[in-house]
Amino acid sequence: MKYTFYLFMVILCSCVSGCFTRSHSLWEGTKTATRYIEYQGKKFFSKGDSDSRLVNDTENFLLDRERGMSTDGVVLHKEILPTLASSVASHEILYMGSLYFETDAHVTKDKESHNTLRELALDLKRDPSLKLRVEGHCDERASEAYNLALGLRRARGIEELLIKWGAPPSSLEAISFGKERPAVLGSRPSDWEKNRRVELKLITPKKRG
Amino acid sequence: MRFSSLFIFLFMVMHLEAAFIVPLKSQATRVDPLYMHRMDEKEEGATCDAILRRNFERSGAISLLPVMQEAEEMLASHHPFMASAWRACGARHVVRVIKVPGGFHSELFDVAKGRIVTLDTKDIGNLLSTLHALSDQILYTLTGHRGSSGTEILYALRKKDRERGWISELWALDYDSGESKQLTHDNGYAICPIGGQSKEDIIYVDYREGHSKLYVLDRLTGRRWALFPGLVGNQLLPALSPSGRQIAFIADPQGSADLFISSFSSGGVGPPYALYSAPPSTQASPSFHPDESRLVFISNKAGNPQLHTLDLIREGGKGKNLPVKITRKYREAITPHWSPDGQRIAYSAKVNGVRQIMLYDLIKKEERILTEGAMHKENPCWSPNGRHLVYNTVEGEGGNLFILHPETKQQFQVTFGGERKHYPYWRRI
Numbered sequence: 001m002k003y004t005f006y007l008f009m010v011i012l013c014s015c016v017s018g019c020f021t022r023s024h025s026l027w028e029g030t031k032t033a034t035r036y037i038e039y040q041g042k043k044f045f046s047k048g049d050s051d052s053r054l055v056n057d058t059e060n061f062l063l064d065r066e067r068g069m070s071t072d073g074v075v076l077h078k079e080i081l082p083t084l085a086s087s088v089a090s091h092e093i094l095y096m097g098s099l100y101f102e103t104d105a106h107v108t109k110d111k112e113s114h115n116t117l118r119e120l121a122l123d124l125k126r127d128p129s130l131k132l133r134v135e136g137h138c139d140e141r142a143s144e145a146y147n148l149a150l151g152l153r154r155a156r157g158i159e160e161l162l163i164k165w166g167a168p169p170s171s172l173e174a175i176s177f178g179k180e181r182p183a184v185l186g187s188r189p190s191d192w193e194k195n196r197r198v199e200l201k202l203i204t205p206k207k208r209g
Numbered sequence: 210m211r212f213s214s215l216f217i218f219l220f221m222v223m224h225l226e227a228a229f230i231v232p233l234k235s236q237a238t239r240v241d242p243l244y245m246h247r248m249d250e251k252e253e254g255a256t257c258d259a260i261l262r263r264n265f266e267r268s269g270a271i272s273l274l275p276v277m278q279e280a281e282e283m284l285a286s287h288h289p290f291m292a293s294a295w296r297a298c299g300a301r302h303v304v305r306v307i308k309v310p311g312g313f314h315s316e317l318f319d320v321a322k323g324r325i326v327t328l329d330t331k332d333i334g335n336l337l338s339t340l341h342a343l344s345d346q347i348l349y350t351l352t353g354h355r356g357s358s359g360t361e362i363l364y365a366l367r368k369k370d371r372e373r374g375w376i377s378e379l380w381a382l383d384y385d386s387g388e389s390k391q392l393t394h395d396n397g398y399a400i401c402p403i404g405g406q407s408k409e410d411i412i413y414v415d416y417r418e419g420h421s422k423l424y425v426l427d428r429l430t431g432r433r434w435a436l437f438p439g440l441v442g443n444q445l446l447p448a449l450s451p452s453g454r455q456i457a458f459i460a461d462p463q464g465s466a467d468l469f470i471s472s473f474s475s476g477g478v479g480p481p482y483a484l485y486s487a488p489p490s491t492q493a494s495p496s497f498h499p500d501e502s503r504l505v506f507i508s509n510k511a512g513n514p515q516l517h518t519l520d521l522i523r524e525g526g527k528g529k530n531l532p533v534k535i536t537r538k539y540r541e542a543i544t545p546h547w548s549p550d551g552q553r554i555a556y557s558a559k560v561n562g563v564r565q566i567m568l569y570d571l572i573k574k575e576e577r578i579l580t581e582g583a584m585h586k587e588n589p590c591w592s593p594n595g596r597h598l599v600y601n602t603v604e605g606e607g608g609n610l611f612i613l614h615p616e617t618k619q620q621f622q623v624t625f626g627g628e629r630k631h632y633p634y635w636r637r638i
Contacts, residue, residue, distance in 0.1 A: 027248055133419060143557060143564060143587045144603065144631055145401075146507060146543045148421075148445050149459055149466040149493035156464050173419045174461075175443055180367065180374040180400065185606055 098183070098197045099158065103139075105196075106157040117158070120200075121165035128168060131203040134158050136176040137183070139192035144178060151176030158198050173203075213351075240617075241301035243271040243351070246284045248306055253311055257313075257340060261306060264344035267621060269596055269614035270352045274300055290318045290325060302351050306343070313343050317350055326350055336386040337391050355594040360384045361638050362599055363392075363402040363411060364610060367629040370396065379413055379426070380630070382610070382623060389624065392428055399576075401446055404636035406453040406475065412436065414445055423458060437471070440481055448504075449473070450497040451549075457484070457495035457504055468492045468506055470521075485532060487518060496547045496554075505545045505554055508532060515542045516569065536569060538576045544588050545569075548586060549595035555615070557587045557600070568602050579615055587609075593637040599623070601631040 124130050136155030138147040155174035163169050182195045228310045243265060248258035251419070266274045274280075280298050283289060284305060291358040295303055295318070303318040315328040328350065330343040338358070345356030362382040366458045370376045379392040379402045393399050395528045398416040415433075423436040423444045437444060442461040449456050453473060460469045467486035472479035485492060490510040497504055504519045510532075517532035536542040539558035546555050554569040560578055568577045580586050585603040592599070608629040613620040624630045 024591075025636065110430050140603075141586075142514075142541065143444055143543045145588060146491075146541070148400075149507075151493045152443060152461050152466045153489070153491060157463065160464065173422050176445075177398075177416075180377070180398070187605075 096200045096202050098199050100193060101154060101196045101198070103192075103196065106154045114161070117161055118165045121162045121167035124162070124167040124171045128171065131171050131173060132162070132167070133199075133201040133203055134162075134172060134174045135199040135201065136174070136178075137181060137195060137197050137199065138179045139195040140179050140182065140187065141192065142179070144180070147178030148176055148180070149178075151178045154198055158200075240270060240272045240360050241351070241379065242274050242299055243302040243304060244277070244295070244298060244300040245608075246276045247276050247281060247302070248308070251337065257306070257308060257336070260340045261336065261344050264341065264356075265348070267612070267614070267616050267619070268344070268348055268356065269619065270354050270356075274298070274403075290316075292320050292323045295320045298465060303348055303453070306347075312339070315343065315347060317347060329584055335386060337387065341385040354596065357384050357592050357594060357597065359637060360593055360635060362375055362610065362623070363404065363557050363634045363636065364601070364624075364630050365400040365402060365413075365632045367400075367631065370439075371604070379411065381428075384635075387623070393427065401632045403447055403449055403634045405449065407471065408638050412447050412449060412456070416449070421445055423456075436478055437481055440469075440519040444469075446494050448495045448497060450501045451499050454499060455497070455501060457497065457506075459493055459495070463488075465489060466491045466493065468495055468504075468519075470504075484521075494544045496545050498547050499549055499551045505534075505535075505547055507532075507543050507545065516545050516554065535574075536576055540569065546590050546598075549593065551614075555589035555591060555598050557589060564603075566598065566613060567628075579613060579618060580620070588632055589613075590633050590635050592635045597635075599633045599635050601629075601633055603629070603631070 011027055120132070124132055134155045136151035136153070138151050138154070142150060150173070155176055159172050159174040179195065183197065184191050184194045244500055245262060245265065248254040248261075250258075262273060263545045265271060277298060280295075280300075281520035283291070283294055284303075289302065289305070293382050301320055303320065305316045305318075307314045312329060312331040315330065317326045317328065318324070319326070328343075328346055330339065330346060333339050333342065341356070345358040348354060348356050354572040361384060364380055364382065366380050367375060367376050367377040369571075373396055375398070376396050377398045377400055378394065378396075379399050380389050381392055382389045392402075392411065395415075395417070400414050402411050402413040404410070405425055409427050409429045411428060413424055413426065414421050415424045421443045422438070424431045424433050425436055436456070437460075440460060440462060445459045445466075447456060447458040450473075455470060456473045456478065457468065457470045458481075459466050461467065463483070463486065465486060465488040468484045469481045470484045471481040482502070485506070485508070487508065487510050490508055491514075495504050495506040495515070502520065502522050504521060505516055506519065508517045509515075510517075511534060515534050516536040518535050519532040535554075536556070536558070539560055541564070542558040544557050547553075548555065552571055554571065556567050556569065557564050558567045558576075559565075560567075560628040563583060564587055565578055566580045566586050566589050568579055569575070570577065579598075582599075586600050587603055588599045590601040591597070592612075596614065598615055599610055600613065601610050602608045606629065609622055609633055610624040610630050610633050611620050611622050611624070
């Protein structure tokens with residue numbers, strides 16, 4: 001009888017732990033004990049990226065260079081910001097870089113990335129004529145319409161950080177393209193990784209005349 | 210040992226519940242069998258015959274009987290409409306269409322009632338449009354249901370431009386002629402078109418100023434204007450109420466994707482206000498009940514996006530209504546669209562990892578799967594008569610529009626090509 005009680009408690013705890021979330025945690029999949037156990041099982045046996053998982057705010061975005069990926073544009077880095085700022089007069093939009101996210105993640109705790117964004121926020125604060133467009137993009141797994149709304153969360157997350165670190169809200173523009181403009185086409189987890197991103201574009205004031 | 214077995218059993222039961230998805234049986238609807246006389250092959254008769262047959266087959270309102278030799282002989286005889294003989298052939302209705310100068314003459318025979326009705330349809334210039342009007346007229350006389358002639362499907366077409374990258378323009382597919390016409394030529398990014406207050410107006414989402422904003426396009430004059438220029442942030446996924454007096458959409462002036470609503474009249478829009486917000490959850494895809502007393506929309510408040518309904522009328526004019534989650538069975542229930550009869554909601558949900566078109570029956574509270582196959586299907590939208598759905602597929606870079614009859618599950622493709630055609634919206638013109 002005693003063992004039955006302990007066994008019952010173990011099962012109950014497993015179920016309850018599956019339903020446990022914090023205010024900043026979100027499920028991409030169904031919030032059930034079954035899915036939790038399934039995800040933990042897949043994670044334990046290293047079955048790769050599952051399309052349903054619990055995400056919390058400790059999962060951070062990574063910059064291009066940290067992923068070892070080549071970029072067509074300029075990698076976001078604090079050393080090159082002054083150069084960018086001084087050369088923007090001849091351009092309307094400058095591609096600056098992409099930040100990549102884990103599935104469903106929209107927040108970051110990564111120290112180095114925070115420092116870089118802090119520098120960028122300071123640059124925006126110093127030069128009010130600079131504008132930064134923060135474009136949220138998603139991978140192809142959720143639907144088109146829903147991704148439009150979801151992408152806002154990603155873009156707004158970065159925008160909030162920049163504002164927190166001094167960027168004037170008027171110099172920022174957070175928009176979402178959902179999965180409308182994929183960086184790469186394909187349905188492999190590596191393709192999804194490249195599409196779950198925030199693109200940062202530095203915009204100069206429009207030329208007159 | 211016994212306890213271990215119990216644990217394994219419980220674990221398996223939980224997994225079985227999640228792993229097995231049993232589709233509900235489709236509702237059988239009775240449709241009357243119709244026999245259509247084979248038209249004379251002279252003067253485009255064969256073409257007319259083929260188009261009319263296709264229209265009847267696709268209508269979902271009747272079941273078309275195959276051409277029978279004895280039936281054709283009977284129609285050629287002196288007594289073409291003998292109820293007993295047609296009953297023996299299994300027909301409930303008989304239709305004979307004859308091409309006459311300036312149009313078509315039709316005879317409709319109701320076998321059960323022994324009644325003959327004649328119709329005269331004028332040629333309106335375009336053969337396809339005339340035949341659509343004719344088949345709709347026949348179906349309306351026989352079944353009392355309006356057809357889909359005189360309608361168009363608005364959609365967005367996305368393609369990759371070598372210089373500009375991804376661009377998206379608005380298009381309209383004329384249901385009668387089957388021809389598509391490009392409405393915008395901005396080389397920008399325009400999506401989510403819906404019908405506006407007048408037949409010429411189209412409300413849509415445009416990224417021309419950076420943020421996504423709602424615009425109105427007057428297709429006659431080409432004039433366009435922002436609907437809520439003073440509302441900061443992004444505006445997405447608009448839905449106009451059937452009377453055109455309210456507009457619901459998603460906006461993020463406070464940082465999260467919230468549900469907004471505003472009054473709408475010919476004089477302009479009223480001030481928008483947040484109808485539902487629950488940070489950090491995301492709201493999307495509102496759609497009005499035909500009597501405008503309720504909205505259905507998507508919220509991931511409970512984790513997984515599901516359909517929620519929200520009463521727009523407050524009891525006693527006080528308090529705040531809260532949304533009610535109505536779907537539970539399938540993951541990622543998204544893009545709902547309320548049927549014109551108010552009894553069903555079409556939406557898309559993941560079934561075994563593939564997004565399929567679904568139907569929620571508000572009377573039976575049932576979730577039904579309407580489509581199958583490996584291709585993702587999204588954005589279902591009802592036809593104005595509520596008999597069909599249009600949806601788009603998502604296949605790599607491309608995707609096309611399909612029309613589906615929810616009861617028979619019969620479907621056919623209406624757009625072709627490698628670009629992505631999406632966000633369809635079906636309206637009467």
